[in-house]
Amino acid sequence: MTAPEGLRRTPLHEAHVAAGGRMVPFAGWELPVQYRGIGEEHTAVRTAAGLFDVSHMGEIWVEGPRALDAVQRLITNDAGRLAVGQGLYSPMCLPTGGIVDDVTVFRVADHAYLFVVNAATRAKDVAWIEEHAGGAVVRDASDETALLALQGPRAAAVLEAATGRAFDGLRRFHLIGGVALAGTRVTVSRTGYTGEDGFEIAVVPELAPAVWEALLTAGRPHGLVPAGLGARDTLRLEAAYMLYGNDIDETTSPLEAPLGWTVKLDKAGFIGREALLAQKTAGVGRRLVGFEIADRAIPRQHCAIWADQAPAGEVTSGSFSPTLRRPIGLGYVPAALALPGAALQIEVRDRRVPATVVRLPFYRRPAGSGETR
């Protein structure tokens, strides 16, 4: 299906329109930015549950006896410790240490790994993975895969109601296949991009509308609502999850972003290792920080950051935080300023407003709300 502007539509397009979704272009796709309102959907995910269509994301398989070698070469994190059914988050880096994309990688079978990648970088990722596959078999399954994200403290209760089975045994960043739902079989992982407990559910495109409806119906008594890209962005920002293209890209390294924990320098032979080792040894010149603004001004991407009357960097993401009820943002600043409490000024519409560096994430879910890491 193709929209007039050449934008692609997900199998849930009609369901979004019927639910009052306001459709906007995003990464070459037509997706709902909101249904009832960003604030309402955001709060539903923090207090009950929300259902997102993330079918635009890419799914790329790396398979065969050489699969693990390829995965280990491609990502900075260590897939060598993954059990079957387990996944991890990792950047893929260039030899310079710049980030090609940030991905989730699951070990689905002994010699089969699944990369879940960003929509905007899918074609680039496929080419990059093929180039460095070293004999592993690479297959782009994005067009055969619809993906839903069920997120929030009530997500597990909703999924249990929809499937008639418990998910207590499915730990964070683990995945299970063959789950019966809405007359089909789906693959469920305990992952997400909201800072809440939650699941991502992969299904063949033809049956995505049935799964979407079944989840919404089962979730209604739990307060589940459909949620759009707007809430997805405010939720991930509060949780300080990086947005590729805003907070990280080919010019930023995982050590400058708060992703040092994903860089396993003791792992041999991954792309970017030498550059990242040199950066680590020399120390990075700039770091991505989170900041809050007490004033009534909302930082947006590309707003200038100042410190002591001197330019200090640029905002990479910014919004009003619906949970904290104040403006928050992310941006790169000289490493000396990357300390909680440091004073910055953010240029919002020709006015420099005071901001304070804070510890990330902005929001951490209360202990005991769903599965923990």
Add this chain to the structure above:
Amino acid sequence: MYPDDRRYTREHEWAKREDGRIRVGITKFAADRLSDVVFIELPKVGAEVRAMEPFGVIESVKAASDLYAPVSGRVVEVNQQLVDSPEMINQDPHGAAWMVVIEPSGDEAWDGLLDAAAYGALVGAEH
């Protein structure tokens, strides 16, 4: 649906004549599209504004939008209650959520504004 006791800009402000002064707000169409309004920045009383130039800003969770003055003149009243409770904009955009009152410096801008029927046709076309 759009009251015919006032005129409209193509940028979705309304302008209502009251004893020679102009009360200004944004239309229901604009308010509906601006869900999740967080801040509204308005000029101070005494500020000079110019027709079809920004006089203030509405910040929603997603984006900032300029507010355009329907006419040139001097701001004589500001709705401080709206600044303190921006969510009013979604409740009563054509009434209690007015923004400023302008003492116009001339009539020429007023004559270029749309009437209710023309504005209704404009936003009908945008739906």
